[in-house]
Amino acid sequence: MRSDFGRNTLGVSAVEFLWGLGTPVVIESTFLQLFLRNLGANSFLVGLIPTLFSAGLALISPLSGVLTARLTRKRPAVVATHVAASLPLLALGVYLRLAGFTGSSLSVFFAAYALFSVGVGLLWPVWQNYLVRIFSSAGAVPALAVMTSSASVAKIVSAFVILKMVQRYAFSARGSALIFTLVGLLFLAGSFLFLVTREPGDRESERPGGTEPVVRRWRWRRLLREFFSEFREGAREVTGNLNFLWFLGTELEYFGLVGIVAFYANYATEFCGVSAPAASGLFVALNYLGGISANALLGWLGLLSLRNKFLVTKLMALAAVPVLCFSCSLPAFLLASFCFGASRGTRMAVYAPAVKHLSGKDDSTHYFALAPLLLLPLSTGIPLAAGALIDRLQGLGSWSYRWVFLGMGALIALGILFLLRVRFGGTERRGTAQRSGVGEVGQ
Numbered sequence: 095m096r097s098d099f100g101r102n103t104l105g106v107s108a109v110e111f112l113w114g115l116g117t118p119v120v121i122e123s124t125f126l127q128l129f130l131r132n133l134g135a136n137s138f139l140v141g142l143i144p145t146l147f148s149a150g151l152a153l154i155s156p157l158s159g160v161l162t163a164r165l166t167r168k169r170p171a172v173v174a175t176h177v178a179a180s181l182p183l184l185a186l187g188v189y190l191r192l193a194g195f196t197g198s199s200l201s202v203f204f205a206a207y208a209l210f211s212v213g214v215g216l217l218w219p220v221w222q223n224y225l226v227r228i229f230s231s232a233g234a235v236p237a238l239a240v241m242t243s244s245a246s247v248a249k250i251v252s253a254f255v256i257l258k259m260v261q262r263y264a265f266s267a268r269g270s271a272l273i274f275t276l277v278g279l280l281f282l283a284g285s286f287l288f289l290v291t292r293e294p295g296d297r298e299s300e301r302p303g304g305t306e307p308v309v310r311r312w313r314w315r316r317l318l319r320e321f322f323s324e325f326r327e328g329a330r331e332v333t334g335n336l337n338f339l340w341f342l343g344t345e346l347e348y349f350g351l352v353g354i355v356a357f358y359a360n361y362a363t364e365f366c367g368v369s370a371p372a373a374s375g376l377f378v379a380l381n382y383l384g385g386i387s388a389n390a391l392l393g394w395l396g397l398l399s400l401r402n403k404f405l406v407t408k409l410m411a412l413a414a415v416p417v418l419c420f421s422c423s424l425p426a427f428l429l430a431s432f433c434f435g436a437s438r439g440t441r442m443a444v445y446a447p448a449v450k451h452l453s454g455k456d457d458s459t460h461y462f463a464l465a466p467l468l469l470l471p472l473s474t475g476i477p478l479a480a481g482a483l484i485d486r487l488q489g490l491g492s493w494s495y496r497w498v499f500l501g502m503g504a505l506i507a508l509g510i511l512f513l514l515r516v517r518f519g520g521t522e523r524r525g526t527a528q529r530s531g532v533g534e535v536g537q
Contacts, residue, residue, distance in 0.1 A: 098291075101290065101291065102229060103229075103237045103241065105287060105288060105290035105291035106237070106288070107244035108287045109285070109287045109288055111245060111284075112281070113245065113248075114248030115248045117249055118249050118378045119273055121147065124359035124377050124378055125256055127360050128359060128374055131360060133195070134200070136481075137360070137484040138485055140357065140481055141477040141482070142478065143356065144477040145477050146211050148470065148477075149470065149474050153467070155218050155219050159220075159463025162223075163457065168223065168227065169293055172288050173289065175216040176281070176285035179216070179281065182206045184278025184281075184282065186202070186206035187271050187274030187276070188271075189271075190267050191271035191272075215466075218462065218466065220459065223446075223457060223462055225241075225446050226446050227456075234446070234447040235393055235444060238393065239389040239392070240389075240393075242389050242443040243390060245382075246382040246386040246439060250378075250379045250386075252378070253376070253378035253379040253382070256378070259273060332460060332468070335453065337516060337517050338453065341512075343515075344408075344510070344516065345469055345472065345509065346505045347408045347412075347505070347513075348438070348441060349469075350503065350504075350505035350506040351434055351438060351506065353501075353502040354415070354499050357495060357498070358418065358430075358495070359373040361492070361499075362427050365492040365495070366424075377428070380429075380431035380435065384432035384433060384434065384439060385440075386439065388437075392407070393443045401513065403444050407437040407439075407440040408509065408510050410436050411436070414429065414430040414434060415503035416500075419500060449465070451518070476502075480502065
């Protein structure tokens with residue numbers, strides 16, 4: 095596996111670069127906030143975007159986990175699920191190009207986005223497990239830091255492309271169709287770059303000590319039995335790991351950030367005099383610049399322990415909330431974007447190795463599959479609640495946003511408190527290292 099480190103790092107980084115070019119349009123996107131406003135959506139509907147994304151991730155991931163957990167070679171499933179996620183966005187772009195904006199445009203958009211979210215739910219557990227499978231425990235964090243930085247560079251490039259396109263086309267049907275079509279094509283092309291990578295199964299046709307074939311024929315009754323059996327087994331294991339449940343509590347910080355990032359572009363344009371191109375482009379650029387900086391220092395250079403990587407960047411995000419609320423200026427938004435990006439970029443690079451470490455298993459598919467389901471009330475409820483509150487408090491003007499942002503800051507602080515309860519070292523680390531050889535990832 096060590097000899098494949100460079101090849102695998104190049105492969106996953108190339109995938110993330112192409113996906114990174116399209117991600118600012120569709121995931122926690124300032125572009126979508128302004129696009130939906132242009133179609134007449136209120137804040138509740140804007141908050142539905144991260145809710146749909148989280149619901150697709152949480153509800154579909156367990157099924158995907160069952161179907162892929164026992165695959166000896168996971169790469170074909172990784173490619174297929176990434177292709178499935180790209181097609182709805184490509185179809186949306188084609189639809190807008192042919193039909194333009196109509197009375198049903200909002201419904202068509204949400205249907206396409208829901209299908210995209212289902213695709214992400216399919217790819218999430220097998221992709222996350224694949225990333226920690228093809229690298230050694232010592233190499234996972236540096237490799238994923240390079241991967242995440244590659245995506246962040248692409249997202250910065252994309253941010254300026256979006257800025258120019260919004261300046262040229264505003265949010266016209268023609269411009270929106272072009273953007274969504276390009277995103278679908280980039281995602282589709284990037285999906286096949288996983289073929290560059292190698293996994294342990296490339297050298298073995300069967301599991302060590304086992305006789306299970308790579309391809310299994312599924313009948314629907316056996317599939318149902320397999321699903322419920324695997325689901326019960328995985329649920330018992332995951333919910334019985336108290337330390338991992340404390341770790342899931344730290345995700346309150348991430349969802350608190352989602353509750354801010356989903357709306358702060360509208361806040362900036364409506365009350366702080368920031369232009370729409372700047373909000374849809376510069377905010378994204380600074381966000382991902384923060385992620386690149388954090389990954390360079392904490393990932394590739396390996397500064398700080400696993401816990402402190404999380405802690406430092408989550409504290410940066412918390413400190414940015416009052417700056418965002420009480421300094422209504424473009425520099426304040428850019429600083430906040432940088433800090434939010436540092437936290438989210440660190441999570442992207444460190445989440446998978448942390449889950450594998452805390453699970454104590456070589457194959458952590460069930461942990462990756464069930465974590466979004468356990469977090470579903472938070473991931474869907476927080477953005478919807480934030481949007482509903484902004485609509486309800488709109489008579490307060492800018493404070494309708496500020497009060498919500500301060501509430502999200504309280505969730506960030508609570509997530510940091512949960513982080514302090516997680517044990518990454520000590521006797522647990524030694525036990526994990528004995529079981530799965532991933533101890534050096536920990537504190």
